[in-house]
Structure formats: structure tokens, C-alpha cells
Amino acid sequence: MIVLRNIHKTFSDTTAPVHVLRGISLSIGAGDMVAVMGASGSGKTTLMQIMGGLDIPSSGEVSIGGHRIDLLQEHEITRVRNREIGFVFQFHHLLNDFTACENIFLPGLIAHTPLKKARRRAKELLKTLGVVGRDNHYPSELSGGEKQRIALGRALFNEPTVVIADEPTGNLDRENTEKFLHLLRELNKNTGQTVVIATHDYEVARAMDYCLVLQNGILEKKDVPYENV
Template sequence: MSEAVLILKEVGKTYTSSSEKLTILKNISFSVEAGKIVVITGESGSGKSTLLNLIGGLDTPSYGTIEAGRYQVDALREEELTIYRRNVLGLVFQFHYLLREFTALENVMLPARIAGNSRSEAREKAEALIADVGLSDRREHYPSSLSGGERQRIAVARALVGEPLLILADEPTGNLDEGNSRMVEDLLFSVVRKHGKTLILVTHDSQLAQRGDQHYNLHNGELLCV
């Protein structure tokens, strides 16, 4: 049995406003082994994205602990969270969020440059990943001249360039048509498997869930193993 790269213990998230207390996540506990693909499904508003945000250090849990690699995420300060995101995570969002001032290649290079790779090193990695997502001929194009599917494929390459321990994908095909969705899904799974990465994918597409190594369903803030 391989080592767990992510361990959540009794994690909960509650938002408190002046009038009410809203519980999003209740006592979530699970662990993910290195190289596995975990798919979390659930209805809209079930807390899937909140769970990913907690793992990604973009939000803090109300209680419980999250361990990713050698980091205890819930206890990290802002500067430490920056290092955690830089060294451990690769993020793919529902929207591609590519920087409009950078070419596809430069967008992919960016996390590697942020992580301190030299320009040539970052370029080499980015070119290989762009080749993996089948967009070598489009690498010098700006996001504005790429299709929706191409942008999302570039976003997948960008998530992998920093050689992260953990890739978090939040509805990565949510904005795409069916044809593009399938293509990006196939690509995401194949690239992640090729590079032996750990993926946590959040989706409301139960069909997609079948392709993962582990499948969880979030319902009423509780995580159920399917």
C-alpha cells in the first residue's frame, strides 16, 4: 500500500452570518494515496468546491485537520500557504483563468517560474506538457485566440508543470460543450496517469466518477464512499 498524500480528519466548515449558521461540511474524513484519482460528486451547492478550497488552502476549516504531503494545511500561515500552493498543488478550475497577456506556452511556464525554475527549465517542462495535451502548434497563441477546449487543455498543462503532489480539479469541464468535455476529461485522466500524479476531481457528472480509483459523494455536507 502506497503512502497517503492527503489525509482529512473530521473536517467541517460552517459559515456564520448574523442571523444563521450554515453548515457546509460535516466531519469529513478520508485519505488519498499517491497516484490515485479520487472523484467527488455531489449536487450543486453540496460543498464540493468548498472541500477543494479547504484542501487547496484557499479557505480554512472550522474544525478538523488536513494534512497534505508534509504540510498541515489548516495550521499554515499566509506565507506558508503560498509555499504549500507552490510546491504541493496544481489547480484546474471550471474556468480556465489563463492570463491574457501571456501566450499558451508562457501561461504553462508561469507556475514553474514562480516555483523558481529557470526560464529554460520551465520552457522545457511546459513544451513537453503542451505536447502531452496536443497543442504544440498552438503554444505561441494567446488565450484570446484559443477555443474553450484548448484553453482548458492549457490549464491542465499549467496545473502539472510545477510537478505537484496533488492536482485539484474543480468541475474542469463545467464550462465546455459535450465534445470538448470528453476530450478534456480523457486528456486530464491520461496525463495525470502518465505522470503518476494524484488527482482529486470534483464534478456533478456521475458518469465521470466511474473513471476514478475512488469515488465519494457529498450529500448534506457528509461524505459518503460510493
């Protein structure tokens, strides 16, 4: 599903190049639930962006759903990304002037989905996510947990094969974190979607199938995340 081969990522600096990712190779299979951990500044976000086609490596191969992203033009990458990947971030990034339902079906409007069909799909997702009755509420009228579930619904609208979540529970309390994880597990169980989640939370990581730990730009696979990794 996601295959990286010998990925390097280097950023230019005023004094010397900054090597963020060093020779990373990994394969994440269909239906896997994977945590990515590492200290702040370790390159987790850069790695997630490369896995999701939001960034390209300085060198190496990136395959998403069988497509060699590193060989495609930008418009081709965008097409693959919109079809294969759903993104959830630490901050929900909902549009304040749009209702919960409208925020969810926004990707459908971008993809020219008929409005009636898009609204029906959004309402189905609201039910799945346990946010029934909040269709016409604006973000300012929703709780933090509800906002993040709406953001998840937006990520799921186009039925992606992979959900990439970068610190999605970072602003949630323990109760809402558990609700969010429960939703991810149910979606994975019912649809077989691959889930890759970057997190600082060891409880979140333990809910995944396995953990990838980023240290000095190198990934190590860990079956169980411990606090001393």
C-alpha cells in the same frame, strides 16, 4: 497523500451560522483518481479548497503530503500548496495578454525558474497535452478545449503530486470532455499523480476510481456513482 480528520466548516450569517461541512474524515491515497459529487451549494467547492490548502477548516485536521496544513502559517501553507498541488477550475482563467506557452510557464516565473528552462518545460507540456503548434497563440485564438488543456498544463508546470480540478469540464462539450479525461488518465498512469475532481457529470465520475458524494455536509464513499445518489 490527502488526509482530513473531523473537518467542520462554518460561515457566519446575519441570522445564524451556516454549517457547510460536518465532521468529514477521508483519506485519498497516492495515485487515486477520485470524483466528488453533490448538489449545487452542497459544499463541494469548499471541500476542494480545504483539500488543496486554499482555505482552512473551522475545526479538524488537514494533512497534504504529510504536512499538517491546519498547523502552518500562511506563507508555509503557500509553499506546500505550490509544491504539492496543481489546480484546474471550471473557467480557465488564462491571461489574455499572454500566449499559450507563457500562460503555462507563469508558475515557473513566480517560482523564479530561469526563463529558458521554464519555456522548455512549457513546450514539453504543450506536446504532452496535444496542443502542438499553438505555443504563440493567445487565449482568444484558442478553442474552449484548448484553453482548458492550457489551464491543465499550467497546473502541471511545477510537477505537483496532486491535481485538484473543480468542475473542469463544466464548459466543455462531450468530445472535449473525453479528451480532457483521457489526458488525466494518461497523466495518472504515467506519473502516479493523484487526481481529485468535483463534477456534476456522471460520465466524468464513472471515469474515476471511486466517488465521494457530499450530502448535507457529510461525505459518503460510493464505488459507482448513480443518478439517484
